[in-house]
Amino acid sequence: SQKIEQNSEALNIQEGKTATLTCNYTNYSPAYLQWYRQDPGRGPVFLLLIRENEKEKRKERLKVTFDTTLKQSLFHITASQPADSATYLCALEEQAGTALIFGKGTTLSVSS
Amino acid sequence: EAGVAQSPRYKIIEKRQSVAFWCNPISGHATLYWYQQILGQGPKLLIQFQNNGVVDDSQLPKDRFSAERLKGVDSTLKIQPAKLEDSAVYLCASAHSTGGQETQYFGPGTRLLVL
Numbered sequence: 001s002q003k004i005e006q007n008s009e010a011l012n013i014q015e016g017k018t019a020t021l022t023c024n025y026t027n028y029s030p031a032y033l034q035w036y037r038q039d040p041g042r043g044p045v046f047l048l049l050i051r052e053n054e055k056e057k058r059k060e061r062l063k064v065t066f067d068t069t070l071k072q073s074l075f076h077i078t079a080s081q082p083a084d085s086a087t088y089l090c091a092l093e094e095q096a097g098t099a100l101i102f103g104k105g106t107t108l109s110v111s112s
Numbered sequence: 113e114a115g116v117a118q119s120p121r122y123k124i125i126e127k128r129q130s131v132a133f134w135c136n137p138i139s140g141h142a143t144l145y146w147y148q149q150i151l152g153q154g155p156k157l158l159i160q161f162q163n164n165g166v167v168d169d170s171q172l173p174k175d176r177f178s179a180e181r182l183k184g185v186d187s188t189l190k191i192q193p194a195k196l197e198d199s200a201v202y203l204c205a206s207a208h209s210t211g212g213q214e215t216q217y218f219g220p221g222t223r224l225l226v227l
Contacts, residue, residue: 004154034215043116043203043218044155089154097207097214099145099168102154 002027004103006090012109013080021075021106023090030092033066033073034100038087047088048075080110114138116219118204124225130192133222137185137206143167145216146179146189147203155203161187194226 007022023033031052036044050057050066050073057064063076077084087107091100117136125131137144142163147155158177160168164184172179176195181187191198201221207214 009152041220041223043205043221045218046215049215091154093214097143099157099160100155100216102156104152104154 002101004028004090004092004101006088006103006106008106009104010107010109012111015081015110015112017080019077019080019084019108019110021088021090021108023073023075023103025071025092028071028092028094028101030094031096032093033064034091034093035062035064035073035075036089036091036102038089038105044089077108080108082110082112084108085110116204116206116217118202118219118222120222121220122223122225124227125194126227127196128193130190131194131224132188132190133202133204133224135187135189135204135219137187137204138208138217141206141208141217142184143207143214144181144187145205145207146187147205149201149203149221151200158189158202191224194224196226199224199226 004025013019034049035047037047038044048057048064050064061078065074087105089105090103119134144161146158148158149155158172159179161181164181179189201223203221204219205216207216
């Protein structure tokens with residue numbers, strides 16, 4: 001069966017540390033993998049997109065890796081801040097312009 | 113640029129009643145999605161429109177859910193009759209493709225509670 005799994009429901013880290021979130025999938029062949037941030041009571045907000053032929057993408061303190069052999073994406077937030085506390089969703093896009101298939105999300109808490 | 117607008121933000125109804133949600137996408141976005149997000153889960157696609165045509169409604173429970181996008185802009189999602197398990201947040205998203213790559217912009221959602 002097809003599955004998308006985000007490694008943990010909750011992740012607690014201290015301010016200044018690097019947060020690493022994992023997204024694993026089975027029986028999908030995504031053309032794109034995206035990461036979204038969702039705050040309570042709000043809709044998801046796009047953060048980064050990585051294509052199947054890309055290994056790594058960076059944006060400011062964010063870094064995403066994509067390993068199609070392992071069927072895994074890692075999402076890193078360096079120098080984390082309390083304002084980074086939110087739920088982070090991994091989403092697959094099997095073909096351009098198709099609907100996103102979301103994982104359950106990982107709730108990150110950054111304490112000062 | 114204005115974001116995706118949704119209304120109402122909250123709705124409480126009793127089971128077997130009907131309810132409708134409205135979405136106004138970002139101007140110029142041809143693609144519109146409705147997702148259902150149950151507490152503790154990621155969003156799940158209900159229906160995808162391209163302009164006013166349906167692209168994918170394979171996961172829409174058509175015996176009780178319906179959606180339309182008559183003029184290719186605003187969209188409404190209706191549930192009739194509602195069940196307890198329909199309690200969720202209903203998210204609308206719009207998108208435009210840039211070179212085959214698509215970024216979806218989500219509205220704030222409508223939180224539905226069915227009693």
